[in-house]
Amino acid sequence: MAPTALQEKLNGLVNSMFAEGLLDEQFQQLQMLQDGSNPGFVAEVVTLFCEDSERILAELTKLMDQAVVDYSKVDAYVHQLKGSSSSVGAQNVKLACIQFRQFCEDNNKEGCMRALNVVKHEYYHLRSKFETMLHLENRIQAYETKQQS
């Protein structure tokens, strides 16, 4: 596919992510920080976010599996995930975390189980879009590198 078509596809994808509420204004801030001297900044942050999130979700799953749930530990992890999703502009994930923390405060196990599932659902949905986004970016950059050589 020609690079302009690729770029259009990428723009369309990112725009739809904004429209759906997957991403918020903070993601635009990240895009602004990416430039010629730091072409991989967004990709780097997105990748870090995904690794970090999966680590946290795994811990949360283990904690919620306990017979007696340690809500302060759970809350600490959700707080972390809320922070990182807020920093990258992952709006839906952030909102799901806020809900989750409310259930933690109330020590509501069922509420927490449901909230964890919502967070997971939102995260994996976002991740698949991020994967497509990075894939498109790589193809565009590969084309540009080829042009320059």
Added chain:
Amino acid sequence: MGGGKERIEKGRRRVRGLLALQFKNGVNSWEDLDENLVGSCFPCGGILVGWLISPLSFPSSPPPPQRIQSSESKREPNQHQPNPSQPPPPLLLPFLHLPSSYDHSFIAAVVVEGNQQQQQQQQEVEEEGMTVEAEAPFHVLAVDDSLIDRKLIERLLKTSSYQVTTVESGSKALELLGFREDQSSTPSVSPNQHEIEVNLVITDYCMPGMTGYDLLKKIKGSSSLKDIPVVIMSSENVPSRISRCLEGGAEEFFLKPVQLSDLKRLRPHILKGKSNCKGQKQQQPQPENNNNNGSSSSSSSSSNNCSNNQSNKRKAMDAMDEGLSPGRTRPRFSSDSLTVV
């Protein structure tokens, strides 16, 4: 590197423009020229600190017997290192031709202090409508337990032309700062080799172990560190937390996620912090700018230099009527980065 050439070309045009204006305004001698231009800043990030080679004369005198450097079109900026004992310059300004309305063109060598981090500031410069901006790199220590937030704050700070060190905890931060629990007086002259000089600390509030507030209190309670401005960040908007931090001595409280526009609020605190440190540093004599040969302008008393060079820059700006805004930049000299082109 295309970007670099463009910046150098901009620098060239700028200096040419400055000189042209000077001659137009009736500058008659190298001394006059020197006086008006020293302290001027360039888009590529350097500050004109003096003239190195000035046997060349004004049009009324005979032309020099030989050219010192080739013309700008053939010039490769990074190849010339006239003074081998100087470290490689981070940024160079190329040579100049004076306006061709004079009978001969001749070359001036320019002594420049520059820093590669200033290149990143160009976008900001253009946004603010300023032609030039030169800023000595202030060093910010960023403390956050979140890796993503560290990456983000690092990029934000570097984009805003700060030198950055990031650490993941308050205790690491104190270690870097050379904090010693029992300090009750000004520290002795020999610094701990792990100590770094920091112009501002920006820290997350919620961290395991030592919170940002705890770190703030430790810094403000230390005689050697108390003048370092501290900014606290938090993802939570809790008014009592905010006022507690401000009362504890924090300069600002940023809500996360921190944005580029927030960082503009750092500058006045850093500048204030620098002038607070003035009393602790040894005063050194002012650099001679008039008949200088470029080698004597180093000083670690940055705020003294600051006021002196601000007035030079203001003179330059008056002469040029370019509408540069005074007081925005604060040149700082160190012998490491003086370079001869």
